[in-house]
Amino acid sequence: MDYEIFDLGDVTLQSGVTLPSAYLAYKTYGRLNEKKDNVIVYPTAFGDQHVQNEWLIGVGKSLDPQKYFIIVPNLLGNGLSSSPSNTPPPFDRANFPQVTIYDNVKFQHRLVTEKFGIQKIALVVGWSMGGIQSFQWGASYPDMVERIAPFAGVAKTWPHTYVVLDGMKAALMAAVRFDSSQLHQLTSADMRTVGRVYGGWGLSQAFYREELYRGLGFDSLADFMAGVWEDSFIQMDPHNVLAMLWTGQHADISANPSYNGDFGKALRSIKAHACIMPGSTDLFCSADDNEYEANLIPHAVFNPIRSIWGHFAGRGINRADNQFIDDNLKRLLALPTNG
Template sequence: MASYYSQEVHGPYHMINIGRLELAEGGVIENCELAVATRGTLNADKSNAILIPTWYSGTSKIMEQVYVGPDHALDPSKYFIVIVNQIGNGLSTSPHNIGGTLGGPNFPKVRISDDVRAQHRLLTEFFGITSLALVVGGSMGAQQTYEWAVRYPDMVKRAAPLAGTACNTEHDFLFTETLEEGITTDPGFRDGRYGTAVDVAVGLRRHAEMWTVMGWSTEFFRLNRHQALGFASADAFVEGFMVPYFAPMDPNNLLAMAWKWQRGDVSLHTGGDKAAALGRIKAKVFVMPFSTDMFFPPSDCLAEQALIPNSAFRPITTVDGHLGLFGTDADAIAQVDLNLRELLALPA
């Protein structure tokens, strides 16, 4: 059986070493490797590049499966699509694969800004890309999308943050804290020095149960959406879908991403002034929250959108909550595609 973090499960992707990455928190990754999946062909003037960053627990594979293809706005026959796995997600340099003294619980603290600087180096030095037709990502991918638009305003022509915010809220910070505690309070976690994910099965199960409560929505269960997905009861959904999803994941990888998620904040560029940071954006922006999202509710996203020049608020209607990002609601993905086609048609 193939290991979870492998080409067999999540490929195809290429490992690209971008060299020494100095981190915002003061640490260093000497040989930072990014797992990169590409679709389509870069045109002669390199103007058709689209960047997709990944979300918490996700890899390039789900982005390809749900959002990329000839029937989607992100069509490889038109665009060169680069999907970069975030640092810590298990494919790129992460706690479980870095080895040496930085492995496991000793992995350095990585911020959203570190991912974006790493991606910028990848695009400019390895692909020769200096202009992005679009940056689009969901959840933590939305955090990276905002960071891109604020940090590199002249490079990003269009941006589409899905189900995520530019500055994480205190409320969401606390949500994420409970996810972390679900893992770390398992005695098998041993301060991050466990043998394998199996040793932390109880903690990963608690983590999955909390994701079930917060990741979907009350409407999802009231309307028996879990039955439409093939599970007779909520318990069966937890046992058959949510627990198996998280069970093979490395706990230290999840915690590295959670720490980063909690501290996503573009206002760090402007001394804590969110309006000033978002005011730097030159891209055309469609802000697309999911209507029943309890992590990144539409009201939080609307408050930020109001501060962004050349932006529009395009909420996605779905009862599937935050995890509608998984593609469980075909109509929600159709709405995303409709918005992305409109955004891509706007002049840069």
């Protein structure tokens, strides 16, 4: 096991449901300095675990473990933190309660403060649903978070984003003929269809037209669809995926008692320096949505990743995109704080 567990105990979720013996799986890189002010929080995205975040961590990179103490908390529902696949009855599999982005960040805050005694965070950074969490950190704890850097992630699930996630959910529901009482019958094999649904959204039209999958070692589109989309999704537990889809579909940094649905107020309340990096060809976390959000954040820079890799411009695969993200994070970390 290359990660640690933080026991949360019995937690009451935003839904009002109490999840017993909940826990966060997390991994740290580097050392916490004496002042405890070299902290970077880097939450995971939908379907990812901490290992998938490691491409951005390393000596000489923006997330340099020789300079920073980097905490990667795993999303609830991802199979490592409390999830449908690892929670005993009565909250196992399809019975797992609904967990929000707000819940996730609240529990991460407990990890950071209770486990490590941290009061200031230099940066919260994340891709996709990790990006939503970085926005949530900035809105929930504006006096604690000095910088945020969401890439290919929006501050709420806009209607089109919701529809894309709903298509993925529908692929699983169709496997049990839309009978929610039969959800326990779902297996990983049913995830093949979800992967194929997502394949049209994760990358741009130009990526496919220019056959960039050949550079990844695939000789044909059919091989790429099977070798990437099917294979990566078939490794995921379908109940975990349904839980994370619910979290994603209902993400909104203002959907909590602090802001009562006032999205503009939530964005304006973020005090952190923000570097917002959408993929310029992202089909479902669109640059337009991010630009709207950036315009409401007092100290935000809007800096799209000019790339035909779509949503996956932030996935750590394409070298030019990786360099762009890393360079921007270095610039952001060099900025003086707002006090």
